[in-house]
Amino acid sequence: MADLRVVVVGAGPAGIRAAQTFVEAGLRPIVIDEGNASGGQIYRRQPAQFRRSYETLYGFEAKTAKAIHDTFDRLVGQVDYRPETLAWNIYDGAVHTMRDGVAHKIPFDALVLATGATDRLLPIKGWTLPGCYSMGAAQIALKAQACAIGRQVVFLGTGPLLYLVSYQYAKAGADVAAVLDTSALSGQIHALGLMTSRPGLLAKGLYYRAQLLARGVPVHNGVTPVEIEGTDQVEAVRFRTRSGAERRVACDAVGMGFHLRSETQLADLARCAFVFDEDLAQWRPETDSDGRASVKGIYLAGDGARVLGADAAEKSGRLAALAALQDLGLPVAVRRMDVLRREQQRMEQFRRGLARAFPWPAELARAVADDVLVCRCEAITAGELRSTATLKGAPELNRAKALSRVGMGRCQGRYCGSAAAEILADVRGERVEAVGRLRGQAPVKPLPLSAVRGAAS
Amino acid sequence: MENASADNAADVIIVGGGLMGASAAFFLRKRGRSVILLERGLIGQQASGTNFGNVRRQGRYLTQLPLAHRSREIWSRLPELIGEDCEFVPSGxxxxxxxxxxxxxxxxxxxxxxxxxxxxxxxxxxxxxxxxxxxxxxxxxxxxxxLDGHANPRLTAPAFGRAARREGASVEENAEVLSIGKVGEDFHVETRDRGTFRAPTILVTSGAWAGAMSSRFGEPVPLVARGxxxxxxxxxxxxxxxxxxxxxxxxxxxxxxxxxxxxxxxxxxxxxxxxxxxxxxxxxxxxxxxxxxxxxxxxxxxxxxxxxxxxxxGVESYLPDDLPIMGPSEKVSGLFYAFGFCGAGFQVGPAVGDVMAELIDTGRTSLPIDAYRIGRFAQQKAA
The missing domain is CATH 3.30.9.10 (D-Amino Acid Oxidase, subunit A, domain 2)
Structure with a gap:
């Protein structure tokens, strides 16, 4: 049994619970973490010399964050933890990693991918100006470095993070110039019915909103972003209110994000099957109720499988590890799996509620003006993508990429993929799923050509 | 077998829409032949679209240089021929x-x-x-x-495909060929979901997948697919x-x-x-x-x-002597092949289309392609 190689990619709530579950079964998992310390994005730890309290850092989540950190700290010696390590490919039953220019190949019997999620972005005129950040980046600056992205910040987009990050900024003393939500308040109220399965989360959302209003932060729902203005740097955001009036808010930084997208590149490289998720209007790896992917030996957990948030991620991490143990022929408590599975299913309804409350504004992506950059890495405008699709013919996204370069750069379409799909579907008069999805290609993140092979591990 | 309608009939059917097939379609149209190009996926998705993009003559077998020279001349004239340069730069x-x-x-x-x-x-x-x-x-x-250089393979075969279409070729994408049979003077080509096509002449340019087709005509070749x-x-x-x-x-x-x-x-x-x-x-x-x-x-x-x-x-195909197959079938009249370019097809691609069009149109070629006979492997076996 000690010979079994189990590997976990990611050390956020899902990855940590998966690793813990393997240790409890007597295994010694390898945990690969891109971060420099466990915790993931949500429970990101501050640098060693920083002294903020858990309450300051994590607010309502302080207890959970501490529990997660403590759990992983107690696993020291029982897991082979590899921080600052990029899992850049999965091939032929092995994970390929790169750390500090040294490459390793890690064969596995079971692999849990707990790769999390990133902001789903949308091109807006001016979004490439210095001073524009993703919502996640804005939060990392605050959490890790106690820095704000600007002196006067507009948060623009939609999703629960919009209110959380805005609140965290306001609470930390930053000047939040406005919170601009593309989703209508009425939709959020209608979706409440679906979200009652997790009343705590719902209450927190309402609390953040109330706190922002109480601090005099303007919160606008149902907005249409027009332009992020500036010459060398962000100077203002122009938008239309729900009633159509145009407004301008001066600022020197913008945090943007339209809910989240799962990080699915590794599952794709492992050749897992994908399905189109109608609720989120995005593709995700196919899993069974326990997290088994279509490829034997591969399991998915956390927001990298479905965007359900941190609490659900912990449960799905445990469940995926239990499923792996079961498939490896080790004894598992079947009743425990039943309980976790039922809890996960309840989360599903909440996930649909979130998707309905904060819908992906596909129509904004489809309406992006021709002169706006869609693909930042390759500097491809919406107009170039449209004319390629029209003049050269691109029935699906990979063809559009081959002919126009959209999604071909270092981000591999993580920034532009969602919008590019909408634009292409719009040109073709089709639903977004009809144009498919960008195929993942290694490496997941750029790989130094100075790399050398490490000793066999 | 169902009767093909007039729309589904042409002088030549080309099976496989890589660079070879697309350029052959273009040059056959230039010679006034009606053409149907059948491609399982999209034009230029396999070896043609994924290779390095070398427009290189040096290092080729000396006997292949006449073909490479003809191609190099076409590469220079791409803008006038097909309306775009495919990012060809003769940069050495x-x-x-x-x-x-x-x-x-x-x-x-x-x-x-x-x-x-x-x-x-x-x-x-x-x-x-x-x-x-x-x-x-x-x-x-x-x-x-x-005078050698490089070009963008992602753009080249699709550009030839569009040019062929503008010249009047019927370029059928998402048309997977299921079977090819000869009925009297005509070949009947059955596709998945797209009906049956008919022509007295067939050119097989389906790369790594061509071996299975030549085998069915009694001409197996030791073709190996590699990426x-x-x-x-x-x-x-x-x-x-x-x-x-x-x-x-x-x-x-x-x-x-x-x-x-x-x-x-x-x-x-x-x-x-x-x-x-x-x-x-x-x-x-x-x-x-x-x-x-x-x-x-x-x-x-x-x-x-x-x-x-x-x-x-991408899917390339290789033969043991590192040379392609180009020329007529030695078993079935009206059948032609151009495949198996052993990872070195991109530079010669435009000329392969030109030469195959010449061969189909006139029955002869103005440069030697004898070294590429499909029969060379049958001879080896016999010996």
Missing amino acids: HLRVCFTQEQAGRLENYAHDAKAYGLELEILSANALRSRFPYVGHEAIAGSYAP PQMGVTEPLPYRIAPVLGVSSPLDLETVYLRQVTRGNIVFGGGNRGPVDLEACRAYVDPENTLNQMPQLRRLLPGIAAVRIIRVWS
């Missing part, structure tokens, strides 16, 4: 080597190629340093082809004009690279990777990427400071 091609023995081979090749009309410049180590200072110091000699191991770096200021390649008897050392004018360095070489013919996919073995790194650093030490942003592969 430099091969370097690490041993005296290999330097001797480069010199002999340059000498012999002259008789075939290819002028190469042999460079000493000092000349390499002064003219191409970015090349690694392990390189002791080089062979420079000033080139490609990659590209982040963009850098444009400094490296020529394509750089290593000349070596060892596969592992044989890497090559080119910088595109927008700055990225595209590279490939070394061992090839596996192919899944059913899924129409080829894969990059991560071990191959790691093996390429030290070899690329030998060729271009400065590349160590750069990062790879993407790798890819």
Whole structure:
């Protein structure tokens, strides 16, 4: 049994619970973490010399964050933890990693991918100006470095993070110039019915909103972003209110994000099957109720499988590890799996509620003006993508990429993929799923050509 | 078999819409022949769209140089012929080597190629340093082809496909061929979901998938499908004009690279990777990427400071003598082949279409293609 190689990619709530579950079964998992310390994005730890309290850092989540950190700290010696390590490919039953220019190949019997999620972005005129950040980046600056992205910040987009990050900024003393939500308040109220399965989360959302209003932060729902203005740097955001009036808010930084997208590149490289998720209007790896992917030996957990948030991620991490143990022929408590599975299913309804409350504004992506950059890495405008699709013919996204370069750069379409799909579907008069999805290609993140092979591990 | 309607009939049906098929369709239309091009997926998705993009004559078998010359002339005329240049830049091609023995081979090749009309410049180590200072110091000699260069494979076959369509060819994408049968004088080509097509002449240009088709006509060939191991770096200021390649008897050392004018360095070489013919996919073995790194650093030490942003592969096909199959079937009249270009088809592609069109149209070719007879493998077996 000690010979079994189990590997976990990611050390956020899902990855940590998966690793813990393997240790409890007597295994010694390898945990690969891109971060420099466990915790993931949500429970990101501050640098060693920083002294903020858990309450300051994590607010309502302080207890959970501490529990997660403590759990992983107690696993020291029982897991082979590899921080600052990029899992850049999965091939032929092995994970390929790169750390500090040294490459390793890690064969596995079971692999849990707990790769999390990133902001789903949308091109807006001016979004490439210095001073524009993703919502996640804005939060990392605050959490890790106690820095704000600007002196006067507009948060623009939609999703629960919009209110959380805005609140965290306001609470930390930053000047939040406005919170601009593309989703209508009425939709959020209608979706409440679906979200009652997790009343705590719902209450927190309402609390953040109330706190922002109480601090005099303007919160606008149902907005249409027009332009992020500036010459060398962000100077203002122009938008239309729900009633159509145009407004301008001066600022020197913008945090943007339209809910989240799962990080699915590794599952794709492992050749897992994908399905189109109608609720989120995005593709995700196919899993069974326990997290088994279509490829034997591969399991998915956390927001990298479905965007359900941190609490659900912990449960799905445990469940995926239990499923792996079961498939490896080790004894598992079947009743425990039943309980976790039922809890996960309840989360599903909440996930649909979130998707309905904060819908992906596909129509904004489809309406992006021709002169706006869609693909930042390759500097491809919406107009170039449209004319390629029209003049050269691109029935699906990979063809559009081959002919126009959209999604071909270092981000591999993580920034532009969602919008590019909408634009292409719009040109073709089709639903977004009809144009498919960008195929993942290694490496997941750029790989130094100075790399050398490490000793066999 | 159902009767094909007039729309589904033509003088020539081409099976396989890579660069060979698309350029053949274009040149057949230029000769006034009606053409139907059947492609299972989209034009130029496989080897044609995923290769390195070398527009290279030096290093080819000497007997292939007439074909390469004809192609080089077409590459220059792409804008007038098909309306776009496919990012072709005749920026030179430099091969370097690490041993005296290999330097001797480069010199002999340059000498012999002259008789075939290819002028190469042999460079000493000092000349390499002064003219191409970015090349690694392990390189002791080089062979420079000033008029070779590179182009964008993703754009080229689709551009020929669109040009063929503008010239009147019927270019059918998503038309997978299920069977080809001969009924009287005509071939009947049955496709999945797209009906049956009919023509007295068939040209098979289906690359790695052509072997199964030639087998059905009683002409099996030892065709092996492999995937080139490609990659590209982040963009850098444009400094490296020529394509750089290593000349070596060892596969592992044989890497090559080119910088595109927008700055990225595209590279490939070394061992090839596996192919899944059913899924129409080829894969990059991560071990191959790691093996390429030290070899690329030998060729271009400065590349160590750069990062790879993407790798890819594609389905190529190889024959044991490293030569393609081009010409008429030796068993079935009206049937022609052009496939198995052994990883070196991109440069010659436009001329392959031109020559196959000439052969189908006139019954002869103005340059020799005898070395590429499909029957050469049958003879081997008999012997």
